[in-house]
Structures are given as structure tokens and as C-alpha cells.
Amino acid sequence: MKVQAVRAPFAARGGVHPPYGKDATASLPVETLPLPKRLVVSLAQHLGAPSKPTVKKGDKVLKGEVIAEAGGFVSSSVHAPTSGTVKTVDEMMTATGRPATCVEIEADGADASVDFSPLLNWNELPSKALVNRIAGAGIIGMGGAGFPTHVKLSPPPGKTIDTLIINGAECEPRLTADHRLMVEQPGRILAGARIIKRILGVKCVWIAIEDNKPEAIASMEKIAGEAGSEDNVRIVALPTLYPQGAEKQLICSITGREVPSGGLPMDVGALVENVGTAAAIADAILEGKPLIERIVTVTGDGVRSSKNFLARVGTPLHDLVAAAGGLVNDAAKIISGGPMMGIALEGLEAGLNKTTSGLVILRSNDVCYFSSMPCIACGRCVEACPMGLMPCTISERVEAEDYVGAEGFDVLDCIECGCCAYECPAHRPLVQHMRLGKAQAMARRKREATKSA
Amino acid sequence: MPSVIAIIVLGGTGLVCGAALAFAAKVFEVKEDPRIQAILDLLPGANCGACGVPGCAEYAKAVAQQKLPIDLCKRGGAETLAKLSIYLGVKAEAKERRVAIVLCQGDNTKASRRGVYNGIADCAAAHAMGGDKGCRYGCLGLGSCARVCPVNAIEITPNRLAVVHPEICIGCGLCAQTCPRALIKLVPESRRIHVLCRSKDRGPVVKKLCSVGCIGCTLCAKTLGNQGIRMEGPLAVVDYSVQIENDEVITKCPQHSIANRPGRRLA
Numbered sequence: 001m002k003v004q005a006v007r008a009p010f011a012a013r014g015g016v017h018p019p020y021g022k023d024a025t026a027s028l029p030v031e032t033l034p035l036p037k038r039l040v041v042s043l044a045q046h047l048g049a050p051s052k053p054t055v056k057k058g059d060k061v062l063k064g065e066v067i068a069e070a071g072g073f074v075s076s077s078v079h080a081p082t083s084g085t086v087k088t089v090d091e092m093m094t095a096t097g098r099p100a101t102c103v104e105i106e107a108d109g110a111d112a113s114v115d116f117s118p119l120l121n122w123n124e125l126p127s128k129a130l131v132n133r134i135a136g137a138g139i140i141g142m143g144g145a146g147f148p149t150h151v152k153l154s155p156p157p158g159k160t161i162d163t164l165i166i167n168g169a170e171c172e173p174r175l176t177a178d179h180r181l182m183v184e185q186p187g188r189i190l191a192g193a194r195i196i197k198r199i200l201g202v203k204c205v206w207i208a209i210e211d212n213k214p215e216a217i218a219s220m221e222k223i224a225g226e227a228g229s230e231d232n233v234r235i236v237a238l239p240t241l242y243p244q245g246a247e248k249q250l251i252c253s254i255t256g257r258e259v260p261s262g263g264l265p266m267d268v269g270a271l272v273e274n275v276g277t278a279a280a281i282a283d284a285i286l287e288g289k290p291l292i293e294r295i296v297t298v299t300g301d302g303v304r305s306s307k308n309f310l311a312r313v314g315t316p317l318h319d320l321v322a323a324a325g326g327l328v329n330d331a332a333k334i335i336s337g338g339p340m341m342g343i344a345l346e347g348l349e350a351g352l353n354k355t356t357s358g359l360v361i362l363r364s365n366d367v368c369y370f371s372s373m374p375c376i377a378c379g380r381c382v383e384a385c386p387m388g389l390m391p392c393t394i395s396e397r398v399e400a401e402d403y404v405g406a407e408g409f410d411v412l413d414c415i416e417c418g419c420c421a422y423e424c425p426a427h428r429p430l431v432q433h434m435r436l437g438k439a440q441a442m443a444r445r446k447r448e449a450t451k452s453a
Numbered sequence: 454m455p456s457v458i459a460i461i462v463l464g465g466t467g468l469v470c471g472a473a474l475a476f477a478a479k480v481f482e483v484k485e486d487p488r489i490q491a492i493l494d495l496l497p498g499a500n501c502g503a504c505g506v507p508g509c510a511e512y513a514k515a516v517a518q519q520k521l522p523i524d525l526c527k528r529g530g531a532e533t534l535a536k537l538s539i540y541l542g543v544k545a546e547a548k549e550r551r552v553a554i555v556l557c558q559g560d561n562t563k564a565s566r567r568g569v570y571n572g573i574a575d576c577a578a579a580h581a582m583g584g585d586k587g588c589r590y591g592c593l594g595l596g597s598c599a600r601v602c603p604v605n606a607i608e609i610t611p612n613r614l615a616v617v618h619p620e621i622c623i624g625c626g627l628c629a630q631t632c633p634r635a636l637i638k639l640v641p642e643s644r645r646i647h648v649l650c651r652s653k654d655r656g657p658v659v660k661k662l663c664s665v666g667c668i669g670c671t672l673c674a675k676t677l678g679n680q681g682i683r684m685e686g687p688l689a690v691v692d693y694s695v696q697i698e699n700d701e702v703i704t705k706c707p708q709h710s711i712a713n714r715p716g717r718r719l720a
Contacts, residue, residue: 098583346567369571399573432572432582439581 003224005209005217005235010256012249014386015241016419018173018340020212024306025176025299030184032310033323037107039081039314040092040351041067044100046140047147048074053103059086063113064290067103070135076148077138079290080105081312083112095317095336095350097343102351105314116288127153127199130285137284138354139291142276143167143178143245144337146355149277153199159266163255164202166193168209168216168275169238169245172338175358177295178275180308182209182216185279186223192278194231195285200271205233206254207275212240242340243417247272249386261413276357291354298324302331302361311352318348320359332364340418370427381420381430387413391420395433403440411437488517488541495536499528501603503625516541524548528604528623551624551639552716553606553617557592558649560612564591564663580633587662590652592636598628619716638693642716646697648673648682648689650710655687659708667710673702 044050051068061067061080068078084107092102119125119133135150155161166189170178182189193205207224209217217237224233238244238253248259250272257268265272273281276294283289292313299306304325311320317336321327335342336350339360381391389410397406414434421430493513500508504525506515515521516537523537524545531547538545570585572578576597579585584593594613599605606621607628617628619642629637636651648667652659656668669687681697682689689710691697703711 099589344568369569372573429572432578436573436575436578436581 005237008253021174030308039105041314042094045353046076081292084108095353118288137290143274163270165272166207171245188279191282211237297358300361314351330364333362335360373426380423384419384423398433398437406437407441497528503527549641552619552622559591559663560614577633601627
């Protein structure tokens with residue numbers, strides 16, 4: 001059977017067209033990074049409560065052994081990426097730019113692993129068992145936000161999910177990690193999609209890919225065609241637009257449904273999983289392997305040779321950069337993640353997170369320092385905002401410390417994609433205003449909840 | 454003839470309206486407590502809001518209605534309290550004047566920065582991002598405290614550190630509420646000796662980040678026999694309820710974190 005990609009039937013709102021810069025790494029096969037000597041595994045890689053360490057200094061661990069267990073329902077467990085000795089369990093800087101408890105492991109080089117027990121009869125097991133396995137494998141959203149996957153896969157009663165979208169849009173400029181995964185290992189993605197489909201009982205799976213990745217589309221079309229029609233997998237080619245791969249924009253492009261303000265995708269019966277997450281789910285079920293490695297793109301003019309790597313979680317970032325030929329002399333800015341939504345890091349000491357899809361290193365010529373000027377009310381941010389907000393108005397409210405006013409303009413719906421700041425001719429730090437406004441609004445809600453309780 | 458009519462009509466209207474206004478002023482007269490104006494005249498008129506109500510007029514009203522005690526005016530201090538006490542015949546003991554102090558001395562020459570911060574010039578916003586300062590507890594120097602100070606007592610030095618000038622400070626505490634890192638403390642003005650560090654990091658970490666940070670060596674606490682300075686984990690904290698007389702702690706501190714900063718107004 002031949003599967004042909006369809007065009008996305010609807011259009012998402014707003015968005016921008018930044019220079020994509022994917023050519024540098026899009027055609028480079030994924031290289032497996034040699035095992036690092038030392039790994040720094042963060043225990044706060046996911047959204048929600050940080051994981052609780054279960055190992056202490058001096059403990060011997062095996063690859064795949066649990067080193068931290070979930071600290072609540074919205075949390076995730078963390079596994080040792082290789083065998084070795086725990087050197088320290090302490091607060092360290094992480095790839096998210098914030099300090100968190102980390103487990104430092106000195107690798108012994110043997111890479112001895114615990115016995116993985118695959119669930120080969122997954123098609124007959126109840127959904128609950130599969131979700132438990134996914135939770136036990138420490139799988140979190142690998143697109144960047146790091147929302148624990150088992151939470152997404154356990155919708156509360158009363159919510160039905162009818163559409164599963166596997167997100168291979170990778171709209172973030174310069175990153176090609178998901179692209180390479182789709183080109184090289186489409187089978188794993190499809191297997192993961194089947195498992196999620198089985199868990200949720202959905203009929204239809206969409207695999208969404210931006211149309212600037214024809215190689216990935218062709219690869220997924222081929223594997224879906226080989227699999228046959230009972231899978232009911234449809235490949236959808238999305239127009240290239242940032243932030244096409246954001247959850248809510250993706251749902252809108254494919255189903256035409258708009259996630260309500262303050263709501264979740266499950267409110268419109270949709271579920272979005274990143275292609276990397278789908279592949280990790282396939283590993284967890286079919287091989288019994290926890291999430292201990294990921295594909296990461298190291299790119300930008302600041303490194304000598306841009307590359308795609310398959311690296312263990314916890315690999316120090318300087319190891320990745322060294323494998324990419326090292327930094328050029330005038331490297332000035334290190335961004336963990338993509339250039340639009342990534343976080344600037346102070347150094348390369350931190351370890352790779354499960355959510356770090358890329359490392360972008362810029363030269364000093366490409367980094368600009370600017371000062372914020374007053375809003376000229378041009379409205380470009382309003383046009384660009386994919387959520388239909390008014391970033392200009394919200395930012396003025398936040399500047400005036402009128403956080404209640406900012407909340408009135410739905411600052412909490414902001415997805416922090418950065419389109420507004422990208423477009424702003426007055427160089428206003430709009431995303432930071434949004435983040436501050438969101439943090440203050442959340443803090444106020446929390447205060448009020450404790451007051452009324 | 455027309456001018457006479459005009460004079461009569463307008464003059465008559467004026468008389469009627471005047472009479473009506475005079476009548477209304479008598480009937481609807483608002484009787485204001487004369488003490489409110491008198492109390493307002495005794496207050497310093499800084500309108501700083503440190504008493505908890507917006508402005509001196511509101512405070513005067515609250516005092517006249519006995520809703521608030523008379524010792525809340527921080528700008529006026531003992532002087533105003535004495536005047537109010539005589540005027541209202543209420544006894545009140547003057548509290549010691551309190552002044553704000555920034556418990557950090559890690560400016561750009563002494564403490565490292567993690568990178569270049571190019572975002573909103575506001576401490577709360579920078580703190581939410583983690584801040585550009587190496588030390589997670591240190592002063593960010595973006596001046597949020599200086600902006601809320603009603604008397605401009607806070608200076609941001611060229612090396613980006615907030616410094617309170619105690620001779621100007623009225624002790625309203627707005628800066629202490631504003632600082633996202635809770636570095637500003639209100640202390641009695643007679644206290645001279647301060648540990649100018651709030652870092653809860655361990656010694657080796659502090660040493661890497663700042664040349665004047667407390668490393669928790671406990672020398673000061675030992676010198677004083679745990680009277681006046683106590684250890685809170687790896688941080689020495691001054692107990693402001695007692696006066697420290699032993700100046701030896703200043704020279705003993707290997708990190709020069711302890712300093713003599715008198716809070717009294719210059720004579």
C-alpha cells in the first residue's frame with residue numbers, strides 16, 4: 001500500500017519565518033558519541049515535582065538502574081545512563097539554566113546493564129500496564145517542555161481522545177534531531193505510535209511533518225506504506241512556519257479545533273507526542289529500555305563542525321562540543337535548545353537533559369545587545385502571536401507591575417514561542433515580560449488558593 | 454431700559470442662588486474633626502506610606518479616629534511621636550529608629566557574573582530568570598529597591614551594588630519588600646556590626662563566586678561566644694536584638710564579610 005502525505009487542511013494563526021539554517025546538519029547521519037568518563041544527570045529534567053534520588057555517594061550503579069524515583073504523580077523517574085560509581089548527589093547547574101539536584105556518575109567504561117524485560121505481548125496487555133511501564137522508564141516529552149508522558153496518557157475520566165498526533169514538525173530553526181530520527185529510524189516512531197494508539201484506543205494517527213523536510217516525509221511515507229492499512233497512519237505535510245510544531249498550533253492545523261483558553265489538548269480530544277517520545281516509548285515496551293539517550297544537534301557558527309549526535313543523558317555539554325570539533329575563538333553565546341525558545345547557558349558544565357534537542361553556539365558577531373525602547377504600537381507582535389494575544393499591551397501592563405491587568409489580557413495563555421520578540425522593532429524583551437507576568441499571575445493564584453483554603 | 458432689566462434679572466438670579474448655596478452649606482455641612490488637620494500639621498508630610506496607609510492625611514485620620522496607634526510614623530521618629538503624644542495626651546514609648554541595610558557587598562569588582570544580562574532592567578525579572586550574578590543570593594544591582602525608595606536613600610554604585618545611605622533612610626521598609634532576594638533588612642540604628650552576606654552556599658562555592666562572601670568558618674561566632682552572631686548552616690547571621698561591642702570580629706573575618714556600618718544619622 002502506498003501512503004501519500006496530505007496537506008494540512010487548516011492554517012494556524014500568526015507565526016513568523018525565521019531563517020531556518022537546517023542545511024548545516026540536516027543531511028548528516030547521527031553519530032553515536034563515545035561514552036563520556038563522567039555524567040551529570042539532573043533530577044529536574046521534567047515539568048512537575050523533582051525526582052527523589054535513591055542512590056548516594058559511592059554507590060555502584062548499572063546502566064538502566066533507577067537513580068531517582070518520581071516525586072509525585074506529575075514527575076518522572078531517572079535512570080543511570082551507564083554503569084559506574086556515584087560520585088556526588090548535589091545541587092549543580094543544569095542544561096535548563098537553573099540549578100537542581102544532580103547525580104554525578106563516574107563511568108567505569110564497561111557499560112554493564114541491568115536486564116531489560118521487554119513487554120513483547122503488549123498488544124494483549126491492559127493499557128494500565130503499558131502506562132506503568134512508560135512511567136517506569138522515565139519517559140517525558142522530548143520536544144522540549146518535558147511533560148511526563150504517563151500523565152498525558154492517563155486522561156481523567158470523562159475526557160476522550162480521538163486524535164493522536166505524532167509531532168515531527170521540528171519548527172525550531174537550526175535543529176535537526178527529530179528530522180534525523182525520522183529519516184534513520186522511522187520504524188521506532190511507528191512502533192511507538194502503535195503503542196500509544198493501543199493505550200488510548202484511538203482510531204487514527206497523524207504524523208505531522210513540516211514540508212521543508214521532504215526526506216523525512218518520504219521516509220515516514222515508506223514505512224507507513226510497508227506497515228499496511230490496518231495502522232491507519234496518515235502523514236500530514238504542514239506549511240513551514242514557526243511555531244507550527246507547538247502543540248496547540250499543530251492541533252489547529254490538523255483538526256481545525258482550537259484548544260480553549262487555559263485548557264489542555266485533551267479538552268478537544270487530541271494528544272500530541274513528539275517523534276522522539278514515540279521512539280522512546282517503543283524502546284521502553286519492545287526492548288524494556290528506559291530513556292537514557294537521545295539525539296541532539298550541536299550546531300551554530302560557534303562550533304567547528306556542526307553534527308547530530310546520539311548521546312547519553314547526562315553527557316557533559318563540553319563533551320558534545322568537543323566531539324563537534326570544539327568552540328571557535330569568538331564563540332559568544334551558548335543556547336540550550338533552539339534559537340527561538342532555548343535558554344542561554346553560562347557554560348558547558350551541565351549534563352545533557354532528556355529534553356535538550358539541540359545546542360546552538362553563536363559567534364560574537366551574531367549576538368547583539370540592545371536596549372528596550374517604548375512600544376510604538378505597530379501591532380506586529382499581535383499579528384505574529386500564534387495564540388492571538390496582544391503582547392504589546394501585556395508587556396506594558398507587566399512593565400507597570402499591573403499583573404492583574406496582564407492576567408486580564410490572558411498572559412497565562414502565552415506559550416513563550418518568542419514570535420512577538422522576534423518581530424518587535426522596538427527590541428522590547430516581550431517574552432521575558434510574558435514570563436514575568438505568568439510567574440506573577442501563577443503566584444497570585446497560588447496565594448489566593450491558600451488564602452481561601 | 455434693557456440694561457436695567459438685565460441687571461435686575463441677573464442680580465435677582467445671583468441673590469436666589471447665593472441664598473440657596475448659603476442654605477445648603479448650613480444644612481449639608483460636613484463636620485470634619487479639627488484634630489485631623491492639627492495632627493496632619495504635626496506629621497512630617499513625606500507621604501511614604503511606611504505606616505501602612507497611603508499618605509500622611511490618611512494616617513492623621515486614622516490616628517484621630519483611634520484606628521491606628523500613634524507610633525507608626527517612621528519618617529518622624531521620636532520627634533513626631535513626642536509631639537503627637539502631647540497633642541493627643543496618649544502615652545507612647547519611642548521605638549528605636551530602624552534603618553535599611555543591604556546585606557551584600559559583592560559588586561562587580563568582588564563577585565563574578567555568570568554572563569551578560571540583556572533583559573528587563575528589574576531585579577524581580579532578572580531573579581526569575583536565575584539572574585546574571587554568579588552568586589544566587591547576591592545583589593543583582595538593577596535598582597528595583599532604589600526605584601521604590603520614597604526618599605532616594607538607595608544608591609546603585611557604578612559597579613552595580615545597592616547601598617543604603619542610613620542618614621537619609623526613613624526605615625519605611627519598602628525596599629525590603631521589593632528585593633526579590635530578601636537582601637535588605639531593617640535594623641535598629643544603633644547596631645554597627647553587620648555580616649554583609651546572605652549566601653547559603655557552602656564555603657568552597659562562595660569562594661569561587663565572591664571575594665567577600667561568608668564561607669561559614671564560624672570564627673566570628675566563636676569570638677563572640679555565640680552572643681550576637683549565630684550560625685545558620687554555612688552562614689553567619691547577626692542577632693540584632695543585642696548590641697555587639699567586640700570589634701575584633703571585623704578583623705577576624707578572613708573574608709572581610711563583617712563590617713562596621715553605623716546606622717545613626719550624621720550629626
